[in-house]
Amino acid sequence: MAGVQKAKSEETHRRILEAAVALMEEGGLNAVQIRAVAAKAGYSVGSVYKHYADIDALIIAVNAITLSQIRDAMTAATEGLTDPVARLKALAHTYLDFARANVNLWRGLFDHHLAGAREIPEEHRQENIALLAFIGQEIKTLEPAMDDAALAARTRTCFAAVHGLVTISLEDRFIGLSEDTLPVEMDFLVDRLAGR
Amino acid sequence: MAGVQKAKSEETHRRILEAAVALMEEGGLNAVQIRAVAAKAGYSVGSVYKHYADIDALIIAVNAITLSQIRDAMTAATEGLTDPVARLKALAHTYLDFARANVNLWRGLFDHHLAGAREIPEEHRQENIALLAFIGQEIKTLEPAMDDAALAARTRTCFAAVHGLVTISLEDRFIGLSEDTLPVEMDFLVDRLAGR
DNA sequence: TGTACATCAGTGAACGCGCGTTCACTGATGTAC
DNA sequence: TGTACATCAGTGAACGCGCGTTCACTGATGTAC
Numbered sequence: 001m002a003g004v005q006k007a008k009s010e011e012t013h014r015r016i017l018e019a020a021v022a023l024m025e026e027g028g029l030n031a032v033q034i035r036a037v038a039a040k041a042g043y044s045v046g047s048v049y050k051h052y053a054d055i056d057a058l059i060i061a062v063n064a065i066t067l068s069q070i071r072d073a074m075t076a077a078t079e080g081l082t083d084p085v086a087r088l089k090a091l092a093h094t095y096l097d098f099a100r101a102n103v104n105l106w107r108g109l110f111d112h113h114l115a116g117a118r119e120i121p122e123e124h125r126q127e128n129i130a131l132l133a134f135i136g137q138e139i140k141t142l143e144p145a146m147d148d149a150a151l152a153a154r155t156r157t158c159f160a161a162v163h164g165l166v167t168i169s170l171e172d173r174f175i176g177l178s179e180d181t182l183p184v185e186m187d188f189l190v191d192r193l194a195g196r
Numbered sequence: 197m198a199g200v201q202k203a204k205s206e207e208t209h210r211r212i213l214e215a216a217v218a219l220m221e222e223g224g225l226n227a228v229q230i231r232a233v234a235a236k237a238g239y240s241v242g243s244v245y246k247h248y249a250d251i252d253a254l255i256i257a258v259n260a261i262t263l264s265q266i267r268d269a270m271t272a273a274t275e276g277l278t279d280p281v282a283r284l285k286a287l288a289h290t291y292l293d294f295a296r297a298n299v300n301l302w303r304g305l306f307d308h309h310l311a312g313a314r315e316i317p318e319e320h321r322q323e324n325i326a327l328l329a330f331i332g333q334e335i336k337t338l339e340p341a342m343d344d345a346a347l348a349a350r351t352r353t354c355f356a357a358v359h360g361l362v363t364i365s366l367e368d369r370f371i372g373l374s375e376d377t378l379p380v381e382m383d384f385l386v387d388r389l390a391g392r
Numbered sequence: 393t394g395t396a397c398a399t400c401a402g403t404g405a406a407c408g409c410g411c412g413t414t415c416a417c418t419g420a421t422g423t424a425c
Numbered sequence: 426t427g428t429a430c431a432t433c434a435g436t437g438a439a440c441g442c443g444c445g446t447t448c449a450c451t452g453a454t455g456t457a458c
Contacts, residue, residue: 004454005400005401009400043401044403044404045445050401055445110367157384159364160363160365161358161385162357162360168355171306201422201432204420204421208434230413231411239436241436241438242414
């Protein structure tokens with residue numbers, strides 16, 4: 001009956017990660033605490049440490065899931081669209097909708113800062129690049145003559161502008177744009193960025 | 197010799213605030229701690245509480261100074277300029293330059309979240325509105341036919357887009373735009389937002 | 393198949409640190425008469 | 426001007442809480458012979 005330990009271990013690993021995701025969703029980054037995760041997953045504190053080196057590793061794992069969810073949503077949203085501007089709009093709205101539907105998961109991506117010299121894991125970096133690649137692809141279609149450096153810069157600018165609109169709309173301290181005007185403003189922004 | 201106590205008290209108040217600003221500048225939001233502020237200002241922990249109700253009140257005071265610094269820089273930067281787009285570019289570059297020159301003070305504005313139900317002080321809110329008013333004024337010149345609600349929405353969108361570019365450029369996790377391309381991208385963004 | 397030992401998953405009390413906050417106290421300044 | 430008392434600025438040890446992390450331990454699973 002070999003493999004029982006492995007199966008148990010994998011289930012525990014999965015349950016702990018699920019609990020962490022749920023806590024991030026419910027209470028934001030600060031709610032992802034070792035004791036809370038352990039309790040929610042149905043294990044003890046020590047077990048969490050058998051699967052994740054520390055709290056940062058766990059949060060990074062949660063953020064990796066969030067990034068891949070966004071990537072998947074973007075893939076689905078652009079499927080079948082051919083016009084570059086329509087595709088860019090679909091990407092922007094997907095990003096906005098995801099952020100609004102999953103405020104805490106989305107904030108977790110940007111609120112989590114590693115202390116000191118620790119590096120962002122390569123996997124995470126790749127996911128970020130993947131999101132930018134969605135945008136870069138469309139901009140290349142719109143501006144075929146642009147060289148690679150300019151394209152990379154322009155891609156980040158466009159992402160940054162859309163990201164800014166999403167950020168500000170989620171901050172209550174800036175009395176937010178109303179529910180209805182937000183998509184209108186997003187379309188305006190993408191149109192202008194695309195030169196239309 | 198009346199007024200000695202008042203003068204001492206005012207000086208202490210000022211020194212504590214100065215120490216808090218210096219700490220925020222040097223080490224970011226998390227460096228603004230009661231003990232650190234007290235030590236830097238040359239007083240004891242208890243004295244800080246004689247002048248500020250709690251750590252949040254002190255941080256809010258620091259942020260108020262930062263906001264007014266930005267506002268003053270914007271006023272100076274637009275002086276003498278008449279073209280609305282030139283003025284918008286000057287505002288955007290002032291914002292970018294301030295953030296790059298005072299990363300920690302600038303981050304403090306957005307990283308500080310009040311726990312629970314506490315409200316953002318009215319003074320703070322007014323300063324935010326003041327910054328938006330700078331932009332709104334120029335957009336009104338560019339789009340005189342726009343009604344107030346649309347103008348308010350558009351103003352926030354433009355601020356948000358510029359804010360996003362500044363935010364992303366300060367994040368090292370997105371390999372930043374190089375020193376040189378950043379102003380170019382900022383000009384591009386403002387031109388496009390202005391419809392040029 | 394059975395025995396002895398090694399390895400693993402899981403436990404949870406205890407440690408340690410950071411840090412905001414309190415409060416009884418001291419000495420200086422202000423005020424009333 | 427002098428005395429007695431009140432008020433204020435400033436002190437810093439101590440409290441309390443949150444929370445990440447450790448580690449000696451238990452029982453189950455795996456392995457060697």
